[in-house]
Amino acid sequence: MTLQVSREQGSPADVALLGRKRANPLTLLAGGMMLVIAILIVPPVFVLLQNSLFVTNPDGSHGAITFEYFISLFQEDGILRSGANSLKFAVLTTFFSLVLGGSLAWIVERTDAPFRGLAFLMSVVSLGIPLIIYVPAWLSFLGPIGPVNEIYRALSGDSGNLFEVNSIAGMVLIETLGWLPLSFLLFAANFRAANAELEEAARMSGASIASMVWRISIPLAAPAVFAVGLFILISALQSFDVPKLVGTSANIKLLTTDIYDSIRAAVPPKVGLASAYSVILSIAVAGLMYFYSRVSRNASRYATVTGKGYRPRLLPLGRYRWLGGAFVIATVFVVLAVPLLSLLWIALTPYSEPISVAALSTLTLENFAIVLGSSDYLGLVLNTVVSAAAAATITMALMVVCGWLVARRRRFHAVIDQMTAMPMLIPGIVLSVAMMDVALRSPIPLYSTLSIIVIAFVIHYMPYGMRYTFGGVLQIHRELEESAGVSGASSLAVLRRIVVPLLWPAVLAGWIFIFLNASRDLSTPIILAGPDTKTIAVAIFDQAANGEFSEVAALGLLWSLLMSSVAMIFYVCMRRRGGNLFGP
Amino acid sequence: MQTRRDMVAGAACASIWLAGNRAAQAAPSQALINAAKAEGKVVWYTGMIVKQLVRPLVEAFGAKYGIELKYATSGDSETVLKLTSQARARRMEADVFDSPGTAIPPLTKAGLIEPFAPSGAAKYAAKFKPPSRIYTAMYALYLTTAYNTARVKPNEAPRTYNDLLDPKWKGRIVWTDTRGISGPPGFIGNILKTMGQERGMAYLAKLAQQKIVRDPGNQRVVLDKVIAGQFAIGLMTYNHHAVISKDRGAPVAWVKMEPLVENLGVIALVKNAPRPNAAKLFLEYLVSDEGQKIIREAGYPPADPDVAAKDPSISPATGKFSTTLLAPEISSQDSEPLASWLKIYDQMFK
Numbered sequence: 001m002t003l004q005v006s007r008e009q010g011s012p013a014d015v016a017l018l019g020r021k022r023a024n025p026l027t028l029l030a031g032g033m034m035l036v037i038a039i040l041i042v043p044p045v046f047v048l049l050q051n052s053l054f055v056t057n058p059d060g061s062h063g064a065i066t067f068e069y070f071i072s073l074f075q076e077d078g079i080l081r082s083g084a085n086s087l088k089f090a091v092l093t094t095f096f097s098l099v100l101g102g103s104l105a106w107i108v109e110r111t112d113a114p115f116r117g118l119a120f121l122m123s124v125v126s127l128g129i130p131l132i133i134y135v136p137a138w139l140s141f142l143g144p145i146g147p148v149n150e151i152y153r154a155l156s157g158d159s160g161n162l163f164e165v166n167s168i169a170g171m172v173l174i175e176t177l178g179w180l181p182l183s184f185l186l187f188a189a190n191f192r193a194a195n196a197e198l199e200e201a202a203r204m205s206g207a208s209i210a211s212m213v214w215r216i217s218i219p220l221a222a223p224a225v226f227a228v229g230l231f232i233l234i235s236a237l238q239s240f241d242v243p244k245l246v247g248t249s250a251n252i253k254l255l256t257t258d259i260y261d262s263i264r265a266a267v268p269p270k271v272g273l274a275s276a277y278s279v280i281l282s283i284a285v286a287g288l289m290y291f292y293s294r295v296s297r298n299a300s301r302y303a304t305v306t307g308k309g310y311r312p313r314l315l316p317l318g319r320y321r322w323l324g325g326a327f328v329i330a331t332v333f334v335v336l337a338v339p340l341l342s343l344l345w346i347a348l349t350p351y352s353e354p355i356s357v358a359a360l361s362t363l364t365l366e367n368f369a370i371v372l373g374s375s376d377y378l379g380l381v382l383n384t385v386v387s388a389a390a391a392a393t394i395t396m397a398l399m400v401v402c403g404w405l406v407a408r409r410r411r412f413h414a415v416i417d418q419m420t421a422m423p424m425l426i427p428g429i430v431l432s433v434a435m436m437d438v439a440l441r442s443p444i445p446l447y448s449t450l451s452i453i454v455i456a457f458v459i460h461y462m463p464y465g466m467r468y469t470f471g472g473v474l475q476i477h478r479e480l481e482e483s484a485g486v487s488g489a490s491s492l493a494v495l496r497r498i499v500v501p502l503l504w505p506a507v508l509a510g511w512i513f514i515f516l517n518a519s520r521d522l523s524t525p526i527i528l529a530g531p532d533t534k535t536i537a538v539a540i541f542d543q544a545a546n547g548e549f550s551e552v553a554a555l556g557l558l559w560s561l562l563m564s565s566v567a568m569i570f571y572v573c574m575r576r577r578g579g580n581l582f583g584p
Numbered sequence: 585m586q587t588r589r590d591m592v593a594g595a596a597c598a599s600i601w602l603a604g605n606r607a608a609q610a611a612p613s614q615a616l617i618n619a620a621k622a623e624g625k626v627v628w629y630t631g632m633i634v635k636q637l638v639r640p641l642v643e644a645f646g647a648k649y650g651i652e653l654k655y656a657t658s659g660d661s662e663t664v665l666k667l668t669s670q671a672r673a674r675r676m677e678a679d680v681f682d683s684p685g686t687a688i689p690p691l692t693k694a695g696l697i698e699p700f701a702p703s704g705a706a707k708y709a710a711k712f713k714p715p716s717r718i719y720t721a722m723y724a725l726y727l728t729t730a731y732n733t734a735r736v737k738p739n740e741a742p743r744t745y746n747d748l749l750d751p752k753w754k755g756r757i758v759w760t761d762t763r764g765i766s767g768p769p770g771f772i773g774n775i776l777k778t779m780g781q782e783r784g785m786a787y788l789a790k791l792a793q794q795k796i797v798r799d800p801g802n803q804r805v806v807l808d809k810v811i812a813g814q815f816a817i818g819l820m821t822y823n824h825h826a827v828i829s830k831d832r833g834a835p836v837a838w839v840k841m842e843p844l845v846e847n848l849g850v851i852a853l854v855k856n857a858p859r860p861n862a863a864k865l866f867l868e869y870l871v872s873d874e875g876q877k878i879i880r881e882a883g884y885p886p887a888d889p890d891v892a893a894k895d896p897s898i899s900p901a902t903g904k905f906s907t908t909l910l911a912p913e914i915s916s917q918d919s920e921p922l923a924s925w926l927k928i929y930d931q932m933f934k
Binding site for chain 2: 058059060061062140143144145244245248249251263264265266267268269271350351352353354362376433436437440441447448526527529530531532534538539542543544545549
């Protein structure tokens with residue numbers, strides 16, 4: 001494979017930039033990248049396949065080769081139903097995330113609606129909230145004794161519920177709200193950079209706003225919609241926390257909850273079965289990924305950052321301005337205010353109480369006092385911040401180069417593209433189990449260290465980092481690099497002096513995205529954290545499972561506050577320097 | 585284990601009987617203490633609540649012996665996964681682990697438990713220290729029915745298992761989705777053992793009509809949902825949790841629905857533990873009166889007959905209730921009787 005690829009001639013641009021006979025540092029760089037990614041990806045994939053194909057003995061050793069796990073998978077009743085549920089859940093989530101995220105991004109980036117800055121604030125803050133508290137907050141708000149159903153009962157006199165949250169609809173709703181910020185950020189980046197001249201031309205030729213959106217904006221955004229949509233679809237197919245927390249009471253099973261149960265509810269864990277499950281799921285998702293890579297490749301036709309000035313003019317909404325503002329406010333309210341207030345209520349109650357006027361007198365700050373008074377969290381905070389920051393830094397450093405190589409279709413781009421996408425195929429919990437094995441077998445002591453957590457994070461978040469840098473490079477028009485090349489810059493100099501500086505906002509945006517997500521990630525540290533490497537997410541999970549939820553809510557709120565502040569500082573600094581933190 | 589009397593109605597009798605034979609608790613030998621100190625630390629995989637139990641034990645043990653007790657939070661499935669993987673790679677990290685029982689059968693089968701009987705547990709009741717010496721109980725917990733006192737009047741609350749069949753509770757009962765003896769399968773086992781196969785199955789069929797809601801959280805989370813008023817009744821909740829919450833003013837009470845299910849909280853030594861002496865010393869400490877008092881302060885009923893529970897009502901001896909012991913040995917999901925109970929749960933209580 002390697003030989004074949006290296007024999008391939010570079011693209012015309014390569015040739016123009018490099019000249020034919022010079023020793024090629026680009027090949028070295030690309031080859032090095034490929035090697036690094038392979039070292040990261042191959043061991044866990046190998047372990048995964050081994051676990052799915054070899055009998056696991058009671059003492060953990062591997063026995064003879066077997067197809068038993070694959071066969072029993074298809075004999076299990078309900079796999080088709082789980083699959084159908086997974087699909088329904090993922091498709092609906094994707095649809096609503098796209099519609100809501102896209103509309104919000106369009107209003108924020110292209111119109112003069114008021115309160116637009118709030119949407120970025122919302123995205124930043126929401127990425128800091130751990131799902132383990134975000135989901136219960138919604139469950140208590142929408143649950144049978146939450147305010148929604150209580151008010152409905154009071155108004156209608158009916159004794160039932162207006163909305164049954166433990167349903168596919170409830171799952172889709174909560175998952176959509178979880179993806180909305182990312183969908184918004186990805187669309188916002190696209191809209192910001194997209195050429196507005198066509199829209200302006202349409203307006204000047206007398207088109208209404210509606211027909212302009214329908215005939216210009218949407219077709220122009222189509223590649224972005226496809227790319228973002230598939231990204232969310234694949235991620236939603238892999239999501240397990242929302243389905244698990246929301247669906248269990250209604251006995252709704254998804255493929256991922258089945259995988260999760262066979263590892264975490266079964267004792268001893270059925271690693272073989274879960275691995276076989278993941279292999280099947282991976283193959284299904286791989287089909288989607290193939291489609292996705294085709295789509296994002298075509299997106300290069302839509303390069304928009306050129307050497308020319310490109311700041312689009314905002315579209316005046318006129319008398320509909322307030323409508324745009326109201327949409328922004330409503331989104332912020334639903335995505336952030338409702339769950340945070342719901343959590344605040346839980347954190348202020350001495351024990352679980354439904355929201356009511358009568359309960360006001362029992363409210364107390366005791367839970368916050370307990371959390372703030374405890375020094376035990378300090379070590380956990382440090383572990384979390386160090387591992388998340390290291391993971392974000394390493395991932396983005398690798399992905400800047402990979403994103404450029406792939407977007408510009410340089411050496412080994414196809415292989416690198418496939419390899420960096422691969423972790424998306426493996427559910428987080430299964431990746432962690434495989435990484436545990438990798439750590440134990442590694443000649444360098446890695447088991448129970450922060451390093452293995454960082455490595456697992458890098459692998460897990462590589463595709464996300466790639467989305468930021470790849471998308472960022474696509475929007476930098478080739479002409480900038482070509483003129484540098486023509487002026488005699490080497491390929492590496494182009495990368496260092498043209499691409500990286502222009503890509504800086506995308507890199508920072510990716511960094512903060514990975515940092516925030518890694519610091520609230522549960523599935524990785526829950527398997528990989530050792531006695532000295534516990535993280536805050538594990539502590540929150542431990543308490544959520546064992547303690548009263550009130551203190552967890554207080555801990556979660558304080559943690560979210562800390563993380564959001566970190567993100568806010570980045571955001572403000574970037575704005576001041578004229579960059580766009582959340583626009584790759 | 586199957587021959588053991590199922591109904592331990594006489595925990596009270598047991599402790600009276602033990603009072604006659606009670607010897608003074610043996611202190612760990614100086615040789616063990618020296619060897620443990622040389623090892624310097626213990627690595628402990630625990631599923632116990634960090635804030636309530638783990639941290640106080642870490643502090644007290646460290647203060648007494650100057651040995652660092654390092655813990656990693658780990659549920660039963662992770663404990664089994666980690667220990668078997670470590671054994672396969674021949675890189676043992678853990679010295680001791682605790683479990684509500686479920687991790688014991690698979691790890692026994694894997695040959696990863698080092699039999700050890702701490703001398704301090706000599707005075708404990710027989711059920712807390714099996715002849716196989718594979719584990720020692722630190723405490724026993726009791727699972728029963730709890731209800732919301734703001735939504736259900738005490739005289740309307742269910743008293744017996746048959747009261748749960750009242751149509752007025754339909755859709756108002758919740759239990760955890762835990763697939764072990766401390767969850768619905770344990771409830772089913774208790775019913776079958778108490779009522780016999782035929783009557784028991786008939787009862788369960790009727791109970792299934794009540795449309796009991798499964799909650800993805802554990803027993804504590806279920807109790808919180810009852811306290812919040814989302815459900816009127818919670819099955820298979822721990823009586824000591826109800827007491828702890830009630831003391832904080834929560835509208836909850838537990839029912840002496842006899843027999844209650846009894847689970848053990850056990851601790852065991854890892855085979856080929858890197859620090860076996862420090863591990864043994866920690867086990868000795870846990871079962872000593874001093875260690876048991878920490879468990880008592882956390883609100884759990886200690887295994888030590890000389891250390892009474894903080895609230896006497898939660899213990900069968902002082903609270904006067906009968907129990908069915910579901911021991912760690914029968915907590916394997918892959919073998920009988922739990923496998924059948926799980927099947928009943930999956931088929932009848934969907």
